[in-house]
Amino acid sequence: MDNTACIILNYNDADTAVGLVRELRESREIGHILVVDNCSSDDSWERLQAVRSDAELLRTDRNGGYGWGNQEGIDAAVRLWNPEFIIIANPDIHVSDRCIRKVKEALEGTEKAAVGSALVSSPDGKRLFSYWDLLPLARDLMDTGPVTRRMFRPWLITPPGRLPKGGTAGSRLVGAVPGSFFVIKMDLLSENERRNLFDRQVFLYCEEKILGQKLRAAGKKIVLATDAEYVHAHSVSIDRSVAGIAAKQKLLHESKLHYYRRYLKAGPAAMAAARLFLAAVYAEVWVLTRVFHMKW
Secondary structure (H helix, E strand, C coil), X not given: CCCEEEEEEECCCHHXXXXXXXXXXXXXXXXXXXXXXXXXXXXXXXXXXXXXXXXXXEECCCCCCHHHHHHHHHHHHHHHHCCCEEEEECCCEECCHHHHHHHHHHHHHCCCEEEEEEEEECCCCCEECCCECCCCHHHHHHCCCHHHHHHCHHHCCCCHHHCCXXXXXCEEEECECXXXXXXXEHHXXXXXXXXXXXXXXXXXXXHHHHHHHHHHHCCCEEEEEEEEEEEECCCHHHHHHCCCHHHHHHHHHHHHHHHHHHCCCCCHHHHHHHXXXXXXXXXXXXXHHHCCCCCX
């Protein structure tokens, strides 16, 4: 069986995690499954015992967020199996062996590609957001505001047909991919890189761009298999861990500021401008949701 480990991060969503384990246990592309319970506050740990025969189980000593939990999973998977590939998977996805195989082929066929993913669809078949460009600070801020994102969209994302080609017919190079599902080619990473793929200081949001920046700084690439797709029931897992629009927006802005300061090397003036812009975005979101009752 393939030496691929799949890490499923759970927080207060054991039924969904158990469902994914049962979907993946017959996979011919996955040799090992590790469920990481991110110190759930409900009875998840007890309910996860139902799949102990199909998966290894790990419980963290605290809920440090998405990056913390997945890094704990990576460290454990390396100790247990030293896998050739590691899959990071949200509990609320559905992915086929064909999709996993296509992503692996794109990784193996693209020089210096360390992370790969596929196109994303909703459960009803609608195509969802599948990649980001790594933008400079000003343009990244434009991509944060609900209005500016729509106004400046042509300057904020490279159209699929203009993305650089990967090493296989259906692959393209991108700056970052959603954290709901991606595959890591472990032999392209040093021991230090393996231990620090995720920034443990970030609780939620911006992890994907941080990973993209880390790989780019190391001369490595992220590849997207445009001839494969997986399904994501978007925000199900996040909604269980972060209550309310205001809380989500606050977390997003905290992560953005950390990203700008540490990874885009923004100075004091740029950080002050970013804080002002994000404060305006927060007010904008409040008006759109409270006054106009728009869903976010």
